[in-house]
Amino acid sequence: MFSKCLENVRSKAPLVHCITNYVTVNDVANVILACGASPVMADDPCEAGDITAICDGLCVNIGTLNSMTIEAMRVACARAQALKHPMILDPVGAGASRLRTDTARKLLDDYDFTAVRGNMSEIKALASGSNDTRGVDCSGLDAVCKDNLDDAVGFVSGFAARENLTVAVTGAIDIVSDGRTSIAIYNGRPEMGRITGTGCQLSGMTTACVAADMISDAGSAGTVFAVAAAVSSMGVCGETAYANLKEGEGNATYRNRIIDAIYNLSGEELDGRCRYEIR
Amino acid sequence: MFSKCLENVRSKAPLVHCITNYVTVNDVANVILACGASPVMADDPCEAGDITAICDGLCVNIGTLNSMTIEAMRVACARAQALKHPMILDPVGAGASRLRTDTARKLLDDYDFTAVRGNMSEIKALASGSNDTRGVDCSGLDAVCKDNLDDAVGFVSGFAARENLTVAVTGAIDIVSDGRTSIAIYNGRPEMGRITGTGCQLSGMTTACVAADMISDAGSAGTVFAVAAAVSSMGVCGETAYANLKEGEGNATYRNRIIDAIYNLSGEELDGRCRYEIR
């Protein structure tokens, strides 16, 4: 199932418009290229609509947002929605400042996003409007583990149903749900949290997978599976890259090797190594 | 010939002011350092003139342009022109949005650029004012190959003559022309297109080569050769880096190895491995 989603990206090579933070933007671009799609970044309101129009999907990431880029996000979302392009939101740091929480919440209220991807603290901030995220990392209290998995799936599924979109909450265990189908994914490594931007990269790749799914010649596998394929791909590649680390290597090399692994990931390998359950 | 241009960069260590997109800026800075020059980035109109004044060359790249950076580009261009500094334009995504096409076109109209470097779709958009580039990549229809090389050289040469500058169109076959001398360059690897920003990096290195050529103690080799030396250097290093890739490595490591190869490229190696013909 996941292999088909990845192969769609390779065969359709969707063009992905990213309005994303400047901290991790280069890695986002390289991950989008690694998975077989093509990135374009444009964040001036004067061209955000034009660029969205020539693309197959839109990725909105609120890290390092400002008044100009917020306006560009709104212009791009309006255009993507009019064109029925898939739109993915990454609410980086929602809960860490009023500006981030409110901007993400208002984007969700005003536009029909296809999917949202964040850590549990960010998604809880979106769900509750609360504002107590510790920076851009997930609070320890919010971490998903075996013991609280049922509750977490219930929360994510409920939020997805209420917002009428697909939600991906990533962490030690990832949960992807559209309110009907919920998938728990067990791939990945804790050391991925020591690299800046693995979440942003995943949001870029998720947009590529969802966009390719929608324009697939073979018909859509469904957004929830396209999102889960991206989440699982990132996790599998985090494992591959970790296994390849040599003594003395650290987070900088690990970052490169994850992107390299995405570049080389085959659909067959993904299907063989993904670990998930439908819940 | 090319070796002299590269060695000039190493001996003169020109300071290069880049107003460039935030997607690939870090790689641009590291490539400029790798080839022996020194980068400085400043894009507030309040300081763009001051920074240009202390530099030896200006690289203007319109990826992720916005109203503030467009104004900074104009301030910097005016100062560079007054000081007779070389000015290189990279029209990233010209043809993909009205803002990009018009901004690049207006910069060319208003200032005396020394050289322009882009892919064929971008250069065609500049030449025609048309607006149908697919994002920041070259359209397949525009790709230069053996069969259409004569026509392509004619187009590039004509555009260079009309605009009175040196034009570099890079792709499977690169063409550099100042309207009198035209050079086709055959170095490079198609996999370079799977890395974000190899074009931006090349524009940065081109600025370093042209600036060093102008201040060379041995006299100028001519801008068209300085540009061609940069283009060929990038292609040779793309080949070197590709040959060094190990199993499991992908575009992230390839990116690093290309910059590494530029760092280690000698003039002698460049002269031995460049493949070009004067047409």
Add this chain to the structure above:
Amino acid sequence: MFSKCLENVRSKAPLVHCITNYVTVNDVANVILACGASPVMADDPCEAGDITAICDGLCVNIGTLNSMTIEAMRVACARAQALKHPMILDPVGAGASRLRTDTARKLLDDYDFTAVRGNMSEIKALASGSNDTRGVDCSGLDAVCKDNLDDAVGFVSGFAARENLTVAVTGAIDIVSDGRTSIAIYNGRPEMGRITGTGCQLSGMTTACVAADMISDAGSAGTVFAVAAAVSSMGVCGETAYANLKEGEGNATYRNRIIDAIYNLSGEELDGRCRYEIR
């Protein structure tokens, strides 16, 4: 002594708010993660205060400053000062433009910075208000060597005393002084200057070390030692990474290996390899 400062970062994992340039921001984030802290970047004045408030330290870097980010710096500094958070200034390119010199000088005048880290040309520009730095690199005339070390220590110590903060001037020999204790540090490699942003990275790690020192359970080692620990760590890791470079590798791989080395640096190794003297 230095080991304690590094271990504090690992045990306290301080959250560091960086308002920093977009050229090197990704490396700054990865270095902060590598040393055991956590970065968050926010540069819109609307949220700069909120983000500062949830952090343990503030790093202000004036590379690629603009009118919006200058305002964000001021908002963040005011909040950090009110909360008695450590504040570190990196005056990138002070002396290269009037905007940079004046912005850095005014930040120092208006807020109680804990420490400043720059190259000698930048620090001299701050001390004198003069404006003749060559871009973002140290002028050769300003380089610290054995022959002028006494004078340089005197200058740095005097500037620190006058400004009532800790000053780190980094170069071939690094000098850290709070006006009472002055430390000369001999770690590092000249090739680090061929990588963009090693200074920016160090300023980020310095903020992590100073913030961790202030909230250490074992009591503060003193800011001058926390800063010196960061400076020495970067130098030691520059040496480690250089020793690990293989034939054909250059500045891109060197950059990654330095961050990797920080990731793997133990307190014991730091104490065994740091080379410094109290002067």
